[in-house]
Amino acid sequence: MSEPAPPRFDGEEADTGEPTADGSDPITESEATEIQTGAQSVVAALERAGAETLFGVQGGAIMPVYDALYDSELHHVTMAHEQAAAHAADAYGIVSGTPGVCLATSGPGATNLTTGIADADMDSDPMVALTGQVPTDFVGNDAFQETDTTGLTAPITKTNYFAQHADEVGDTVGEAFALASEGRPGPTLVDLPKDVTNGETDAEPGEAETPETYNPQTVADEEAVRDAARTLEAAEKPVLLAGGGVIKGEASEEVREFARTYGIPVATSMPAVGAFPEDDELAMEMVGMHGTGYANMATTHCDVLLAVGCRFDDRLTGGVETFAPDAEVVHVDIDPAEISKNVHADVPLVGDAATVLEQVSDEMGRASDADPEEVAEGYDEWRDQCREWKAEYPMDYATPDDEPLKPQFVVEALDEATDDDAIVTTGVGQHQMWAVQYWTFKEPRTWVSSHGLGTMGYGLPAAIGAKMADPDKEVVSFEGDGSFLMTIQELAVAVRENLDITVAVLNNEYIGMVRQWQDAFFDGRRAASEYSWCPEFDKLAEAFGAEGFAVSDYDEVASAVESAMAYDGPSVIDFRIDPAENVYPMVPSGGANGQFALSEDQL
Template identity: 65%
Template sequence: MTDQGAVPDFDGAEPPTDGPTDRDAATRETDPHTSDDSETDDSAEPAKTTSARSGAEAVVASLETAGVDTVFGVQGGAIMPVYDALYDAEEISHVTMAHEQGAAHAADAYGAVTGDPGICMATSGPGATNLVTGIADADMDSEPVVALTGQAPSDLVGNDAFQETDTVGVTTPITKSNTFASSADEVGEDVSTAFALAASGRQGPTLVDLPKDVTTDETDIGPTEPSVPDTVSVPDRADEGAVEAAGATIADAERPVILAGGGVVKGNASDELRAFAKEHDIPVATTMPGIGAFPEDHDLALEMAGMHGTGYANMAVTTTDCLLGVGTRFDDRLTGGVDSFAPDATVVHVDIDRAEISKNVEADHPLVGDAGTVLDQLAAAMDSSPDTDEWVAQCADWTAEYPMDYAVPAAETDEGAPDASSFPDDQPVKPQFVVEAVDAATDDDTVVTTGVGQHQMWACQYWTYTEPRTWVSSHGLGAMGYGLPSAIGARVAADDDQSVVCFDGDGSFLMTCQELVVAARENLDITVFVLNNEAIGMVRQWQDAFFDGRRMASEYPWVPKFDTLAEAFGADGFRIESYEDAPDVIEAALETDGPAVVDVYIDPTEDVYPMVPSGGDNGQFALSEDHL
């Protein structure tokens, strides 16, 4: 159903919302770079008849058939039948979160690390509405998530029943598809379809709303393999003629740049991107969601472009004559003012979602298709490479001219790690130093999660990312509080031998710190570094720069001792107050077998630079507040 009353009579002019929405129908299908579990199977067997089971058991059976191994959620009245069915699911673990927002963020991070849909569950009313921030975040960042929400019994829907909310109505704008389950016979297929849609094409969140009577009624219909509806179609390969024209443009370019977006990571196209860039000697910048798509220690790496991107990435993007954008939305935090973004460039735009082509930046060569497939097509179409020797040298000059450094430069040991002993111990600790020191102390495949704010930008700028799916953050929505619950989801998803580190700010950490109890209860090996400047630092930075220093509601007159707070939740607590503390504390926290929180007292005057003012010209980035 589209609403929570009677089924409307559709005449073809308005599609129902229990399938793909308008923006999905022409653009979303199975992505060949996703796992086999999520691919469309035209030969999928019809639903099998089995012995009678409840609708709730049908839901769980569909999750099992889809290969789900973890569900993040919070119990409640309307969802209780599904939880009861989950009791007997031997292959599915449940992680009980402290808050439903945490469940959605954990599921989001699980999807970001694995590429498979993360599952979150909540009850009706406040349980469902508490998921909304996490669902919206997954929608903005194209993360595969399936949300299962309890609902009041069907005959009470529309009567303001206890804990009733129009969950489908609330979440329609922020999901790829959502379904109001109408019967026990259909609910299993509803869940299977939601799983397939979340994983396919341009990934994103889906939702199934589960009235209590639907989950308690009986059915003899068995589960089916997840598959997308026949009405959903996305081109895999771009038009060959368009590819040839784009390839010729790239080959003739003098100053080409590849801009790798989050779609490269989501589409598992990092290998194709790296091969293409290296074969044709083309510098690579990334968007923030695209971090890890190209190794940042490579000579062709320009790192992140945009508002807080590197000076050399922004100079290259501003002066390029051919921009190959792959899997990017060209959002405002990347482009600044659209009129000044890559003004001299012929734009080749590769995206699996047709709706993104020319939405923000006009594409001269639109290539609609799967990122990896289209990059392979371009590689095959190009008989020659552009002559980029002078251009690569120019990019190297910009890298030297605009280095990523900070006021007190770190001395380097033979291993390249920052040497704490070289810093004056009477000066407050620089946050950039902490990021670099933790990076040096961990392996290249460490998964980094963050909240949102200044700490997020420092984690972007001063950690060297070499692998995809090792950077997990809230990009489009910018949801403070994302860091800790996403670290929990990442820890569950990551390989056992991978480390998981979270950089958070004091303001962001305070929003979801209750999830520490989950990490302690489950003995999850995560290490949280709270970069504590006793403020909502990014807001304060903007107030200083653009509001005449009027710091309204951005500074905290008092914050908890986060190391002590961690111990109250059952985690290990540590504190860094000086450079002298840093090496031993970082080592001890990382070696903790279980959750650890490090309260890092950072320089409260430190701000994030480079910076492009909102709507500004990326080529006119500021290196300090005086430049704004």
Template identity: 70%
Template sequence: MSEPATPDAASPDEGDPEGRTDDEQERSEPTDSTETSEEAAAAREEAATRAPGSGAEAVIAALEAAGVETAFGVQGGAIMPVYDALSASTVDHVTMAHEQGAVHAADAYGIVRGDPGVCMATSGPGATNLVTGIADASMDSDAMLALTGQVPSDMVGSDAFQETDTVGVTAPVTKHNYFANDSDEVGRTVGEAFALANTGRPGPTLVDLPKDITFGETDRPVGEPTAPDRAVPDLEADEEQVEAAARAIQNAERPLCLFGGGVIKGDATEQARAFAREFEIPVVTTMPGIGSFPEDDDLCLSWAGMHGTGYANMAITHTDCLIAVGTRFDDRLTGGVDTFAPEAEVVHVDIDPAEISKNVHADYPVIGDAATVLDQLDAAIGYGDAPDTESWCAQCDEWREEYPMDYAIDPDEPVKPQFVVEAFDAAMDDDAYVTTGVGQHQMWAAQYWTYREPRTFVSSHGLGTMGYGLPAAIGARVAADDDREVISFEGDGSFLMTIQELSVAVRENLDITVVVLNNEYIGMVRQWQDAFFEGNHMASQYDWMPEFDTLAEAFGAKGFRIDEYDDVEDVVEAALAYDGPSVVDAHIDPEENVYPMVASGAANGQFALAEDQL
């Protein structure tokens, strides 16, 4: 994969009227990019070659050698030596209110930057509090490095205070994890873990750091961070695979591109867009692939799956050649696997051979880097041999008109959540970052926001982690250029799970806007209870919610409230104008549901537009 450009980080401080430290004010001034790059390279080389004094200093030197600018974490006993070394480092640290907040913030930071985010926690409960976020990153193939403290080596296995078998607990949800057992090697281990996280198919790695190892003396330089040779995949696909796939695409009458999260993670959006446009092939995305293709492009049918657009699901149902790039074909996309793309030959491009034919049989497997393979396919097809897609594109346009993404509003009825999402979308820049929690609000944010750029939709997909949105917004804000806007859509139930991180946003004076689509339910659970459990709202009604706008003020943020349509315009303008963290408590129609909807295990083409169709 190519190395993406990384924007300057922002870690505001209350000492400056604009919330920036002196160093950050200097970074915000225009600089010569070549000079900045050379300085960064020199700093990495110095960190890689200097002699550390301790294992903890080697850990931090490894982060500096990898070019890490920011880490997120919570201090504690077993990780204390590492934090002590961090205090003298060029790596900024954002102290979070809870370890789960730290891991989600690091995850989102890495998504925005295109490099692994870094989180830190102490042993025992600190480490176990990271597990949800590590599992989330694993499911979504997000590059991330977790550093956890551990009791001294000679106490491991004795049930010492705050001891947990962190390596054993996290083995199922990491790409690889390490138990550090040598002060001389710990720096190289951390560097390898960082490099491995972003090599091939990205994923989270973890290094468990016993206290005696980080306290131990060492003068061994950490070297450059390098992944093991065995982990470095071939970028180019086998030519025979490429030729076979190219012939299938040429012979298709109804070809369809399906772009997944791997297109974004592989920095292949430029190649994906060029490929689809050159051959005039309609495009659908997965939810993790949102932003890989501009949703305002005539070829784009938006995203497919359980709550995808009707026209995207119709295209998948009727395509005769599905060109799937960087997707694992999860059940939220496919519905019933036996009925998924029933008329199609499947071309599956992925860097991980384990994904080929795991869920959906690949008629034409093509194993390699997404950007590289798309270039190979482009060359193999050739412009003169492109499929004729005119009538197929016209059919897709008909489905777009037949199944529009619209909704009815009544000024005398409660506010529709879709209206709130669209109002913020219209008021914000095209390249704004959108983070979400998980639930109905996540689907509305995905459906009714127009995404044009990669890495702008930051959400929890495979694990479906409620509470992801606010800490993710913090991570995205720290990672983003100062002129990029950040908004988080949360549900009332989801927001309450990590609301403590609002204290971090206030302390750091982060300019983020949190919009709570408040229906006093765990909305998606309530929707399923209505559809499949005879309306038995067991444990899903949250009519005991606090006033989030008032609570935001107690944290030191700015609170706003929406109760009716007449409030929306003024609140949107005021919330976005506020220079700092703001929370909009938007009271929405509690009975509004997310449609279209494909029932679990059903065929994509059998989507419901109302409850009585399920």
């Protein structure tokens, strides 16, 4: 008797087959297999929806789905922890633009997913979570590994489902997949009771489609478009503020064309980094708590703010009453709930970002017959002012010989050593801010981080998901020592999958951002923020099977970076950086963006 085919798990390449003689796609073995259980219908639905890679951890209640995956061409990546599975799926969705998929069992498996689900929800990232559940008859009886998963995740998902029947579960999964990316993206979840996935069925799941009742508005009201165009034409000091919705809505090209056509300076929220190239003369870069001085000055002093796909969170605005105080706000967003939620919109434009920008551009100049060059000329003095702010508040830093290695230098060294389209992932803390401040981003979907939820430990599993989504791009993950320790076990996954990723640990032996705030606002009382007990990360990396490096001096940086980037597999560089270095500019929480601090004595 021949041996059974091995499962398509843990790095094994899927055989996609060759085209048929008429050019149509081949019928794969999994497609030819007759559906017999709800679990097989779940897998068929994922295949039909276009999923390719899944991230998860096995367990009792999800076991029927994994058994169905055994015969599937889908590539499953077994993660070391469910939270990391969710972060990897999240990053996969950010980089690919299609929903990432994560799986976990019931009870602790599902609860471990929730941090990653909440992260994706805050950042509007497309993701589908599939969770096992105890049999339907046991629900509510405190059965082994039972948790009310749909109740727990209702506030942190776009929608979720409790699967009811084996005949319907495939269509439910397909709908969840479609909803995750349509309109404003976000995570969806399907809870799968074991009797449903084990239940018999011959129902083939249909196409992955959203419900007929789900019809997000994509084209803005014509009168609002006219108001927006007239407002911009009358402006003398406009700023285009790109939010994360620009990248989610595939509107980066439209933003670039609009800004360059009319000569409008562009600032970005942190989730929108890469939407507009930061080496462009119109780029003011990131605005907000740790944004550039010139971006904060531009948004504070503009007279019209064209905000596209932006939710105006507190890290961006500082005190709402002091944010863009003299500006008429033109707000474009596909989610009407975001309009005037935090910042009042004088001209609300509900619709798809790319579509609405084209509408406004088509309307510009019609009332006065002015061509784009004439409109742009009206902003000449404003662009000069923005250039002056760039000169006055440069993003520079000192490297004294008598002080330890500066983290900014490390970020710039890695940026210099990589391609323009290299993907950067981060954890959360000071290292995240240095990465976004000192790396020059030129392309969308190359900055992958935790923004709204601020989840430490995001960087390494995100690097795994990003590399799976785009294997041909270089992936660099910046982590802090505290952040890295939260998900360091995923190095085992990176080694097993032989993923060519580079982890740069900016190691200052502190939870650095906490330490910075304690020094500034808590009289230097460093409670529970000192991490002098951290391991030697280079040696720990080697214990996992990765390549490890330790760097303390400037003259060691270039060679370590070169060796790490050349290594064909995961590598970790433990950069022992200056523990006293702080992140600036900085706007104190709730402060005015135009009154940013450049040193601690200005706080």
